[in-house]
Amino acid sequence: MRFRTEEIMAPPIVKIVEAARRFIDSPDFLNLGQGLSGHIPPNSSLKGLQERLSHPSAHLYTPDQGLLELREELALYLRQQMGLYADPETELMITAGGNNAFAGIALTLFDPGQTIIMSSPFYFNSVMAIRLVGGDVSLVPVDSDFQPDIDGIQSSIDETTRAILIVSPNNPTGAVYEQERIDALVDLCVDRDIFLISDETYGRMAFESANHYSPRSRRDAQNHVISIGSFSKDFGMSGWRIGYIAGPEDFMEEYLKVQDTMTICAPTPSQLLALEILKNGMDEIDSEIDGLGLLRDLAYLRANEIDQWDLTRTRGTFYLFPKVKGCEDSRKLVLDILQETKTLVLPGSVFGDAGEGHIRLSIGPLTPEAVDEAFNRLSDYFAHHF
């Protein structure tokens, strides 16, 4: 039997975790593969949720767009946190996570053969979603600081271009995009009448005085910018599957058809927990993210000891994306590191050709002791194998 999805890459993390399976149960296995932030929702918010669950409506559908109370609270948060503007009645939609949101946007916007422009290296699920709807992807390599190449993107626009995608703070590089570059892309999209899709999954994870800048804070470009957010990383809610889209009203009316077909609404208990955290749990979230900042400092300190790496220090997320000197096959390297050190990292090649030669380390879920231990093992490995 033939399947239409055969030409689309298989989920790379699933494949690599399969390869790591025989190490995963070992007590000294260290997982720097999966992109998790480590914290979970605050206890007080979980208690608050428990009370809400005693109400029968907590177990039923919400409106497709999500609970109005949550949208109102979220709109306030987005305005205060990142200057992002969205009318909770008409311009906000609660989704079952960021991936669900992006796939829904792809279904809403793209005719077969239309193109999205993205910087490379890229987050692989974005490519998969566009290919699933028959769209094409045009890749423009980032510059040496992992910032988007504005001229390269501009010259890639042609009559097939429907949208440009940015991901800031970025997975896999950790780059927080500069405001001037984001503004230049907003201007470009308005000028060429295409969409700027902004994946802000790691919106709270800008460190070292970097500021996350949302293009939807540009009031003059509201009709051309669609922002995606997620509660997975910032709020430690990856298992709850909840995120959101902020976009123009006419787009939202069309998106509703996708939402109703795919999920009807995001899971109701997840919406209630997100609401609880937004109302009462933000101090705890802030302190968890501050802790992540300290963990990054430690990881960069240790990573700088590895002479075989070219490391660009970026200011967002919990990912490090070193280039390994002389490495041409990052997949092979990662399997060897796993075999030798029982430490899982991801090959840069799963983030596209521009990622080849790199490895991605996710330190989010580790304790400081585990970060130290991971870098002991990696330093030792690279000193002996390179």
Ligand SMILES: Cc1ncc(COP(=O)(O)O)c(C=O)c1O
């Ligand atoms: C850039 C980016 N966007 C979206 C997602 C998906 O997040 P969610 O759990 O909200 O679907 C991820 C997850 O790793 C990501 O890195």
